[in-house]
Amino acid sequence: MSIEYKHYPGMEVLSCTDPFEFKPHIHNRYVVWLNTGCGEHFSVKGETDILQPGSVSIFEPGLVHANHPCSEQKRHLRSFYVDPEFFDALADQCGNLSFREFERKTVTDPTLWHQMAALNQNIIYGSDLSMLESRVIETFVSLLTRHGGLKQNADRTDACDTRVQKAIDYFHAHLDGGIHLKELARELGCTQFHLIRLFRTHKGLSPHAFLFQLRLEQARSLLSQGRPIAMAAHESGFSDQSHLTRAFKSRYGLTPGAYQKLG
Numbered sequence: 001m002s003i004e005y006k007h008y009p010g011m012e013v014l015s016c017t018d019p020f021e022f023k024p025h026i027h028n029r030y031v032v033w034l035n036t037g038c039g040e041h042f043s044v045k046g047e048t049d050i051l052q053p054g055s056v057s058i059f060e061p062g063l064v065h066a067n068h069p070c071s072e073q074k075r076h077l078r079s080f081y082v083d084p085e086f087f088d089a090l091a092d093q094c095g096n097l098s099f100r101e102f103e104r105k106t107v108t109d110p111t112l113w114h115q116m117a118a119l120n121q122n123i124i125y126g127s128d129l130s131m132l133e134s135r136v137i138e139t140f141v142s143l144l145t146r147h148g149g150l151k152q153n154a155d156r157t158d159a160c161d162t163r164v165q166k167a168i169d170y171f172h173a174h175l176d177g178g179i180h181l182k183e184l185a186r187e188l189g190c191t192q193f194h195l196i197r198l199f200r201t202h203k204g205l206s207p208h209a210f211l212f213q214l215r216l217e218q219a220r221s222l223l224s225q226g227r228p229i230a231m232a233a234h235e236s237g238f239s240d241q242s243h244l245t246r247a248f249k250s251r252y253g254l255t256p257g258a259y260q261k262l263g
Contacts (some may be wrong), residue, residue: 002017003252005207005252005254007126008084008123008132010082010086011029011081011082011083012224013078013079013080013081014077014080016077016079016253017037017076018253020253021066021067022066022067022251022253024043024064024065024066024204025251026061026062026064026065026210027063028217029083030058030059030060030082030083030087031081032058032079032116033051033056033057033080034053034056034078034113035069035077037053037069037074037076038069038070038071038074039051039074040067041067041068041069042065042067042069043065043066044059044064044204045160045204049062054109054113056109056111057104057105057107058107058143060101060104063104064204078116078120078121078257079120080120082140084101086167090137090144093137099144103150107147109146115139116139119135161198161221162203163190164202167188167207170187171214175235175237176234176236177237212247213238213251215237215238218235218257219232219233219235219236220237220252223256223259223260223261224259226260232244
């Protein structure tokens with residue numbers, strides 16, 4: 001049983017046969033995921049479901065979700081964490097079209113499911129780069145063209161309350177510093193209670209918990225760039241390296257040092 005992460009231009013790829021439970025968390029990229037060993041329990045905003053073999057699920061950036069396997073012995077979770085810019089570039093290759101942001105969806109498409117599983121395997125085990133480039137393009141073009149993801153003019157809007165988005169923008173700008181809920185609520189023109197309620201309604205987490213997830217994603221990005229663990233902890237707003245290590249292991253199933261060795 002193992003947890004492996006590999007980097008590919010425009011995305012990061014996960015292969016997980018470990019029964020590790022991914023508790024409520026977010027990603028700063030799109031998540032395209034499947035389980036080729038068994039069903040995968042997942043929950044989003046209080047709703048629960050099972051992603052069955054043969055189906056592929058898509059989560060937009062910032063969506064709070066959790067998941068664990070239906071069978072600890074049979075699990076093989078395969079995920080692609082895709083930069084929005086990757087989809088933009090791919091859409092342009094399809095004929096000067098634009099990428100239309102996916103909303104959360106699950107598609108039952110055995111052909112795509114097999115394509116995704118094979119591609120995941122190829123990236124994890126380091127297949128020939130020229131072959132990988134072709135398979136990446138073919139697989140993700142299939143996703144975009146068959147399941148909605150292309151339109152003539154992108155019109156990106158955030159469906160959640162504008163105060164929530166402003167708070168998230170503020171979080172991104174101050175990940176390495178102290179953020180006080182009282183001051184943030186006052187700046188947004190609402191009470192602390194109201195801001196907490198807005199976050200729980202639109203994101204499924206409290207503002208503090210959402211900020212913590214953003215910091216973890218920031219730390220992971222810095223670690224993947226080869227930054228020292230202590231520096232990544234400092235620049236992501238963690239009190240020290242030990243704090244980051246504990247949080248990182250709990251979130252990703254690996255210590256920061258083990259994660260960097262996979263790169």
